Amino acid sequence: MSELTPAISKNSKILALFAVACTATVALVQLLTEDRIELQSQQQLIQQLNQVIQKDSHDNEMFRDCIIAPTGKDTELLIDVIYRARLNNMPTAAAIKTVAPDGYSGNIELLIALNIDGSVSGVRTLLHKETPGLGDKIELRKSDWITTFAGKKVLDKNDNRWAVKKDGGMFDQFTGATITPRAVVKTVRKTIDYFQANQKVIFNTASNCGVDQ
Template sequence: MSELTPAISKNSKILALFAITCTAAVAVVQLLTADRIELQAQQQLIRQLNQVITTSSHDNEMFRDCILAPKDSNSDLLIDVIYRARLNNTPTAAAIKTVAPDGYSGNIELLIAINTDGSVSGVRTLLHKETPGLGDKIERRKSDWIDKFSGKKLLEENDNRWAVIKDGGMFDQFTGATITPRAVVKTVRKTIDYFQNNQDRIFTTASNCGVEP
């Protein structure tokens, strides 16, 4: 047994050295790639923002001009970050990251941009788990359905047009999938209402969200 002890001790030291070396290597790789990952995330965010707010309607860096969503006691929206668009320091639109919690397969993360006149500038689906071939038509690369929101407004507080056709509204549902578009329409409508009720606070609050996507 005593003859094995030195060998065991030696192997333990080798394994420990190997573990330390691997940990150091991982740390170095993370350090070297952190800036690149952050830059890629920033570029992706800029592309997403430019998809829902035209470049001609702003001259500021929207990804930096952003705030954590002000609370609204009258709203149950799950809002994360709001990115502001300005032209010559005048507010023109806001892109709001929010969630439709009642999709067929759970949360649907959305980026909803609204002009200061209350009209929708654009909507994009950021993340979802809806059924391929059915509910995934909320993706711009699968269908142009999401574009139907652009230019639309709430004409009044109880604007019944803001529903899928099956519910008497103006938005198409998908064949075999009504829950998904219904959830998106509902959240876009609630986001417009939130924006209209909080527009002054949205544009006067100092930026406080950093540059993270």
């Protein structure tokens, strides 16, 4: 037994050193890749924002000029972050990350950009689980349907055009998939109403979610 003790002790030390080395390696790799991952995420966000808000309508860094969405007057909306666009320090538009909770297969994450006059600057689908070949037409790479929101406004609180054509509205539904576009249209409309009711708070709140926060 006494002959085995030194060997066991030696092996234990080797295993301990190996564990320390592995931990250090993992920590080093994470440190080296952390900045790269953050940069890629930042570049992806900038690309998304530039898709829905025209470049000539702002001169600020929108990915830095953002806020965690205030509750406002519509607590039913699942809003995450709001990115503000400004030109010469004057508000011009906002891109709102929100969720349509009633898609056919669950949540549909959207980026909805609105001009200061309440018109839609652009809409993009960020994430969804809708049926391939049917509901996935809300993706720009599958269909240009999501671009049909651009330029449209809500005329008044009784504007019933904000629905799919099957429900008497102005937006096309998809063959065999009405629930998905209906959910998106509903959320875009509600986001416009929210934006119109809360513009002052949205643009006057100090940035609290940018990369430097």
